[in-house]
Amino acid sequence: MPQLRGTLQAGISLADLTWFRVGGPAEVLFLPADADDLAYALAHLPAEIPVTVIGLGSNLIVRDGGIPGVVIRLGRGFxxxxxxxxxxxxxxxxxxxxxxxxxxxxxxxxxxxxxxxxxxxxxxxxxxxxxxxxxxxxxxxxxxxxxxxxxxxxxxxxxxxxxxxxxxxxxxxxxxxxxxxxxxxxxxxIAAEMAKITESREATQPIKSRTGGSTFKNPPGTSAWKLVDAAGCRGLTIGQAQVSELHANFLINLGGATAADIEGLGEEVRRRVKETSGVTLDWEIKRIGVPKGA
Missing domain, CATH: 3.30.465.10 (Uridine Diphospho-n-acetylenolpyruvylglucosamine Reductase; domain 3)
Structure with missing residues (x-):
């Protein structure tokens, strides 16, 4: 790809690019210069090489084994x-x-x-x-x-x-x-509406913690956090991963959690909610990559 203008880096840790601050490396991390550069790279990339796109990493768990193939992160040109x-x-x-x-x-x-x-x-x-x-x-x-x-x-x-x-x-x-x-x-x-949303988020969500936003989608007719709360999962921990005490539909990295801790905690919450309410919660957070050792 002699005309490539973006940057390519091998073996870059993705933990620093996610809000949870967990996850393994990208086999190759590509930061395209702009849409034309992205199109050029994809047109010349062999079809058998997997491609994964990440954004700000706010609603994302990258598993501890990292992501094979090319990880694309859009930056300044977008x-x-x-x-x-x-x-x-x-x-x-x-x-x-x-x-x-x-x-x-x-x-x-x-x-x-x-x-x-x-x-x-x-x-x-x-x-x-x-x-x-x-x-x-x-x-x-x-x-x-x-x-x-x-x-x-x-x-x-x-x-x-x-x-x-x-x-x-x-x-x-x-x-x-x-x-x-x-x-x-x-x-x-409009400014008042935004200020009210900001105030509500600060009062009800653990926005200053290492978190990934809402963990599960709201099932029809109810809120995911209510089901998580009713299943007794508020404050539940696995390793250094915790269900937020402030908002039960948020998972938190207390400092030393692995991606496996966080995803495992989410699956345990899903199991308990299914057991207590009969409802199967669907993940809203995206989980990508491979487990460590896979």
Whole structure:
């Protein structure tokens, strides 16, 4: 790949790139310069080499054995935010909160919910990220992506196949940028909404801990944290991993946890919830890579 402009590094630990601060190395870590560079790399990468994409690492467990193949992390070349009227264009690496702030600065309503999602736009697009009554699918107009073969494509909202915390687009599509549409609003009202979300998060979530955000999806008609609480799991620990005392749908790395500790704790919570309520909780946190020794 003589025309590659991004950086390639072998054996880089991914623990520092995740909010849990756990996980093994990437066989190869690739930071593309921009969407063209990403498309060039994928077009020339042999099809048998696996590709994994990570964002800010906020909703992610990287297993202790690391990730084989190429891990792609989008950075500076995917961090632009542009505002025109009530339309916002944002790169996939832009933190969700930055888009919420841009909307507030331009008195665009409909984006305050992004203040409550501790991730980046790429993750919000992939998972239909939502919080505080809002969802990504409510504001998406179009999404730009690169296929595993290096083709640049554009998807409309209807092409994303959105449902609760899920999109049905192929897993190997890499989102690079998206266009969102809000509506005219009152800047002071929007700022107050965001301040209320910030206050609520600080009061009810362990945001200053090593955590990965909401662990399990809310089952229909109830909240995951209520089921976890009813199963007696609040404060439960395995190794240095703990179910948060503040919010029972958050797992915490107390300092020396392994990825196996955290994932094992989550599975134990799922087992106890199933035993006590009959409900099978679905993971919201993504778990990728291989166990240590695998």
């Amino acid at each position: 961090s632009e935010v542009e505002v025109e009227g009530t339309r916002i264009t944002a790169g996939a690496a832009v933190p969700d909160v930055k888009v919420a702030r841009a909307a507030a600065d331009h008195a665009i309503a409909g984006f305050s919910f992004l203040r409550g999602i501790p991730g980046c736009i790429g993750g919000a697009l992939r998972m239909n990220g939502g919080a505080y009554g809002g969802e990504t699918r409510n504001v998406v107009v179009a999404v730009e992506a690169v296929t595993r073969r290096g083709e640049k494509i554009t998807l409309a909202n209807a092409d994303m196949g959105y449902s609760y915390r899920h999109s049905s687009v192929p897993d190997d599509l890499i989102f690079t940028r998206a266009v969102f549409e809000g509506r005219p609003g009152d800047g002071e009202v």
